[in-house]
Every structure is written in structure tokens, then in C-alpha cells.
Amino acid sequence: MTQTPVIAIFDVGKTNKKLFLFNEDYEIVWEKTTQFPETTDDDGDPCEDVSQLSDWVQSSLNDVLQLPEFSVKAVNFSAYGASFVHLGANGQTVGYLYNYLKPFPAAIRQQFYDTYGTQSDLSLQTASPALDSLNSGLMLYRLKYDKPELYERIRYSLHLPQFVSYLISGKCFSDLTSIGCHTMLWDFQRNDYHQWVLNEGIDKILAPTFPSDNVISPEVANRPYPVGIGLHxxxxxxxxxxxxxxxxxxxxxxxxxxxxxxxxxxxxxxxxxxxxxxxxxxxxxxxxxxxxxxxxxxxxxxxxxxxxxxxxxxxxxxxxxxxxxxxxxxxxxxxxxxxxxxxxxxxxxxxxxxxxxxxxxxxxxxxxxxxxxxxxxxxxxxxxxxxxxxxxxxxxxxxxxxxxxxxxxxxxxxxxxxxxxxxxxxxxxxxxxxxxxxxxxxxxxxxxxxxxxxxxxxxxxxxxx
Known part of the structure; x- marks a missing residue:
């Protein structure tokens, strides 16, 4: 049987989780969609079920690699942003994928802006409207002061697209499309992390950046595959x-x-x-x-x-x-x-x-x-x-x-x-x-x-x- 060369793309939305196979003409030749019920975090707020998502990504890729009519040549990922998954020193997830609609503590917000400047100044420097939990950088700041025991266990915090890539590649990277989208992490004037990120040491739990149009080549099912690091x-x-x-x-x-x-x-x-x-x-x-x-x-x-x-x-x-x-x-x-x-x-x-x-x-x-x-x-x-x-x-x-x-x-x-x-x-x-x-x-x-x-x-x- 002649196999069709394809790329496998995981597209992780808030509601629908999708897997597509595109041929070399960028036509969809195979797809599947699923939905997961939300779980709750340690505060009782709704959040993504990371364990279920992880199992689905890994099992779904294994399934498409077995399809006799297709030859998977590469894998990449897209996912919603403003959300971090945290990994401990052993590479396992710690804590929760906190929802970007999660209520933000007023005292933590006040502390942040009292320390680093007004909302308007920081918003200008980071090109990010002040959006509380939707500013994913502020979620890391919140963890440091609101949940310090959890924060101390974090080796890397990965935005969701890069976490889904990590599930396949085992490699931790950050990506500018996630870092640079209303996170309050990136100083658009300096083209680097904002000074507050460095002052708080949060840059130390952000994985090294890697180009969004490049790949790594981990072994998947005993053979190397080009794997992208995912995009917002x-x-x-x-x-x-x-x-x-x-x-x-x-x-x-x-x-x-x-x-x-x-x-x-x-x-x-x-x-x-x-x-x-x-x-x-x-x-x-x-x-x-x-x-x-x-x-x-x-x-x-x-x-x-x-x-x-x-x-x-x-x-x-x-x-x-x-x-x-x-x-x-x-x-x-x-x-x-x-x-x-x-x-x-x-x-x-x-x-x-x-x-x-x-x-x-x-x-x-x-x-x-x-x-x-x-x-x-x-x-x-x-x-x-x-x-x-x-x-x-x-x-x-x-x-x-x-x-x-x-x-x-x-x-x-x-x-x-x-x-x-x-x-x-x-x-x-x-x-x-x-x-x-x-x-x-x-x-x-x-x-x-x-x-x-x-x-x-x-x-x-x-x-x-």
C-alpha cells in the first residue's frame, strides 16, 4: 500500500480538542474531535483536566502512527493561551492548569502594582491590557505569593502549547507567540522579559526560548520525528x-x-x-x-x-x-x-x-x-x-x-x-x-x-x- 505523507496537528481549544492529518497539499485527510469535562483546582474553581488531556494526546498520536494508509512525517501543536502547566524537578506536572478566568486576589494585584508601577505604565511597556488572570505572567506572580509551597516545587512553567509539545518530545521550551500575547511578561520596548520578571526570578522557571518555525527530533515509537514546539x-x-x-x-x-x-x-x-x-x-x-x-x-x-x-x-x-x-x-x-x-x-x-x-x-x-x-x-x-x-x-x-x-x-x-x-x-x-x-x-x-x-x-x- 502506498502511504500518504502527512503532518499530525493537535489543536487544543477550551471546548474541543482536535487532531488533524494534513497531506502535502495541506488538505485535511483525517481528523477526530473530543471534549473533556472540566475538573476543579485546589480552590474549587473549574479548570482543564491536564491528566486526561495528556493521556488523550499521547494515545491519539500512537493511534495515528499505526494507520497503514498514512506516513506521519512531523507533529506540531496549537492551543489556547494565557495558561501555564507546571512541571516539577522529575518532569511530572505539579499543581493545576489554572483557568484564565479564575478570580484574581485583590491584595496580590495591589501588591504587584505597588511594587512595579501603575497598570497603565506596565500595560504600555508589555503591550498588555490589565486582565488579571488572563495576564499569564501575573498568574506566576500570584503563585509565588499566594501558593509559595507549590511555587517552590516548580522547575518549569510551560504555556499550554509548549506543554502539549513536551508530552511528545520530552523537551521544555518557551515560545514567543505565547510569551508575547497579553502576558505582561514581555517588554516590547526592550524586546526581552520585563524587569519585574527578572526581579522576581520568574525567568528561572521559564524554559529557554526556541524558534516557532524550527523543530526538534525526538524518538517517537522508536524513530525520530520532527516535532514543533507549538504555537499560541x-x-x-x-x-x-x-x-x-x-x-x-x-x-x-x-x-x-x-x-x-x-x-x-x-x-x-x-x-x-x-x-x-x-x-x-x-x-x-x-x-x-x-x-x-x-x-x-x-x-x-x-x-x-x-x-x-x-x-x-x-x-x-x-x-x-x-x-x-x-x-x-x-x-x-x-x-x-x-x-x-x-x-x-x-x-x-x-x-x-x-x-x-x-x-x-x-x-x-x-x-x-x-x-x-x-x-x-x-x-x-x-x-x-x-x-x-x-x-x-x-x-x-x-x-x-x-x-x-x-x-x-x-x-x-x-x-x-x-x-x-x-x-x-x-x-x-x-x-x-x-x-x-x-x-x-x-x-x-x-x-x-x-x-x-x-x-x-x-x-x-x-x-x-
Whole structure:
């Protein structure tokens, strides 16, 4: 039997744990998905079950190595960030994979900022909004003072992508895509760990850094395999675009969050940008990517429920609403705002649009109200994306995820950025694909295909062409 050369990619999400086999043309030829129930940590808070995850990764790789139709040439990993797994001197896990939503002790937070500077100063230096447990570096600081007995047992703390790689390779490394993403560990001005990390000695439990596009070659099932050290999922999802396009672009990745990413804007984050949920992270080549976040997918979900209840329609009725440019023009000229109180809108207005404060009885139909919702969301998106667009030579804007399939959103976005080509982009399993592409040269004998990303151009005067 002729075996198909493949790369095995573990893609570890908060909910779904996936394993893919990609052939040399980067087509998915085999996959499986599983979910694990959460366990609880020593404080009773929910957390990932590291033992179950470890068993699944190791047994799943062993299973695919036995598949007669495939020849596994390499292995790599992507996983959610902001989470550490801790190893003791014997290489076994100690403590827990604490959830990045875990409540953070106010006294520890106060102690940290009293010692090392204001939230605003540290956020500027580390390009990280102050997010408590979502700043994974602060979780290590917390362990040192809140759980000192556990901290003393730690030899290495590995971000989750590197821990999953460790399960296969047995080697401990740190990776810049994890270190450099809202961790408060990395000083973007010095391009090194922040001074507070060195003062606390936390750098001593962070494994040596290793390039994200390089591999190690441990023996797996009695033969050497090229094994990557894993990538933070946000950085991995950007790689198919970096591999496919040379001209500067912005990617708006849409889901619960709409995240605008500009790999061609290396300017430092400003205080105003931080206020509007802007940050920087490092991509797999170690270069900064300016990014801004908007809670647009979540708001769309909440407001379409509200619309469905008011107009007595199915919750997903919005999927049947066609883009109507005349309706958009009418709403812009005669917006039904009479009597609406916008005083409650948060400032800065990035966590919610104006639509939640609009009186739905002012709209004559679901279609009219839904077009107004999209106008309000895209007005926010314009502000959010402009933060990362400023002073960079971007001529193309790609949208992937849920909103890329929404013709009203896409047409309004094209109108909002008339000097930029706006595309709906589609990449199957972009995060896993990015992890495969990162180590392309170490396993694949073919060139990277030209058509990895499917594009559909949107213009200001048509829904799509």
C-alpha cells in the first residue's frame, strides 16, 4: 500500500480538542474531535483536566502512527493561551492548569502594582491590557505569593502549547507567540522579559526560548520525528495569511470576539489604544502584530435574540435577511432614534454598540432593525480596526469567521474602508493549518499551495463579486 505523507496537528481549544492529518497539499485527510469535562483546582474553581488531556494526546498520536494508509512525517501543536502547566524537578506536572478566568486576589494585584508601577505604565511597556488572570505572567506572580509551597516545587512553567509539545518530545521550551500575547511578561520596548520578571526570578522557571518555525527530533515509537514546539492559537491562525500574501494586510478574525490583526504595524501601543482594548502580540517569526478586540460576535448573538423575541421570529431569522442598500440609505438619512437615551452607553464604546439602547418599537420590521444593528456594529468595527490600521501601508482587509458569511456586514465594511480592498476569506481549520505551515520546510517536499485561502471581494456598490 502506498502511504500518504502527512503532518499530525493537535489543536487544543477550551471546548474541543482536535487532531488533524494534513497531506502535502495541506488538505485535511483525517481528523477526530473530543471534549473533556472540566475538573476543579485546589480552590474549587473549574479548570482543564491536564491528566486526561495528556493521556488523550499521547494515545491519539500512537493511534495515528499505526494507520497503514498514512506516513506521519512531523507533529506540531496549537492551543489556547494565557495558561501555564507546571512541571516539577522529575518532569511530572505539579499543581493545576489554572483557568484564565479564575478570580484574581485583590491584595496580590495591589501588591504587584505597588511594587512595579501603575497598570497603565506596565500595560504600555508589555503591550498588555490589565486582565488579571488572563495576564499569564501575573498568574506566576500570584503563585509565588499566594501558593509559595507549590511555587517552590516548580522547575518549569510551560504555556499550554509548549506543554502539549513536551508530552511528545520530552523537551521544555518557551515560545514567543505565547510569551508575547497579553502576558505582561514581555517588554516590547526592550524586546526581552520585563524587569519585574527578572526581579522576581520568574525567568528561572521559564524554559529557554526556541524558534516557532524550527523543530526538534525526538524518538517517537522508536524513530525520530520532527516535532514543533507549538504555537499560541491566535498567532497560528494568522500564518496561512502570512504564507499566502506578501502585500500588507489586516485580518479581522470574527467569532465571539472580532480581532483586527495588523502584522505590518510595529508602532508602540498608546494609552488611548490600550483603553480601546488594543494590544500587541508576537507572531511566529518574532515580529510584533498590533491587534484590537471587539466583543461584536457576542453582541450580535444577544441582540438577534432580542430581535427574535420582539418581532416573533426564529432566533436565526437574520440569516434570511438580504442586504438592502436602499434600506441602509434610508436609515442613515432618517435614523429612528427619537426618544432613545444614549447616555448609558459606555465610554469608550467598545464593549457594546448603540443598538442595545435603541427602542425596537421605532422599527417597522425585523429587516429594518437588523440593518440598523449591522450599521451600529460596523461603526464600532471601523473604530476598532482603525486603531491598528493607522500609519501602515495596508491595502487589503481580510475577514474570516462568522461575519465573513454575512453579506450586510461585508458590504457595510467595504463602504467603511473605500480605499481598501475588502475580502471575505475562508480557511479550513486556520489554527491547525497555521501550525502545519510554521514547520513546512521540515517535513513537506512540495511548495506551499497558492490557493490556501479562498477569497471573495466585496465592493461599495454590490454585495459581492
Amino acid at each position: 492559537d491566535s498567532s497560528a491562525a494568522l500564518i496561512p495569511y502570512l504564507a499566502s500574501f506578501r502585500e500588507p494586510f489586516i485580518l479581522i478574525s470574527t467569532g465571539t470576539w472580532s480581532i483586527s490583526m495588523n502584522p505590518f504595524n510595529a508602532s508602540p501601543v498608546t494609552p488611548e489604544e490600550l483603553q480601546y482594548d488594543c494590544l500587541c502580540f508576537l507572531h511566529y517569526k518574532g515580529q510584533p502584530v498590533k491587534a484590537s478586540r471587539l466583543f461584536a460576535g457576542y453582541e450580535h448573538e444577544q441582540q438577534t435574540k432580542r430581535l427574535a423575541e420582539h418581532f416573533k421570529t426564529p432566533v436565526d431569522y437574520y440569516k434570511t435577511v438580504a442586504y438592502d442598500p436602499l434600506l441602509i440609505q434610508s436609515l442613515r438619512m432618517h435614523r429612528p432614534d427619537a426618544g432613545t437615551n444614549f447616555d448609558q452607553v459606555k465610554n469608550p464604546p467598545m464593549q457594546e454598540s448603540l443598538f442595545g439602547h435603541r427602542n425596537l418599537s421605532h422599527f417597522q420590521s425585523y429587516e429594518e432593525a437588523y440593518h440598523q444593528l449591522m450599521l451600529d456594529l460596523v461603526a464600532q468595527q471601523l473604530i476598532s480596526t482603525d486603531l491598528v490600521l493607522e500609519n501602515s501601508p495596508v491595502k487589503r482587509l481580510f475577514v474570516d469567521g462568522g461575519f465573513s458569511k454575512n453579506p450586510i456586514y461585508m458590504a457595510l465594511l467595504a463602504a467603511a474602508f473605500p480605499q481598501t480592498e475588502v475580502f471575505a476569506a475562508s480557511v479550513a481549520q486556520a489554527t491547525a493549518l497555521g501550525a502545519a505551515l510554521a514547520i513546512h520546510q521540515h517535513w513537506n517536499t512540495k511548495a506551499i499551495p497558492a490557493e490556501i485561502v479562498d477569497l471573495k471581494l466585496y465592493t461599495t456598490d454590490s454585495v459581492a463579486i
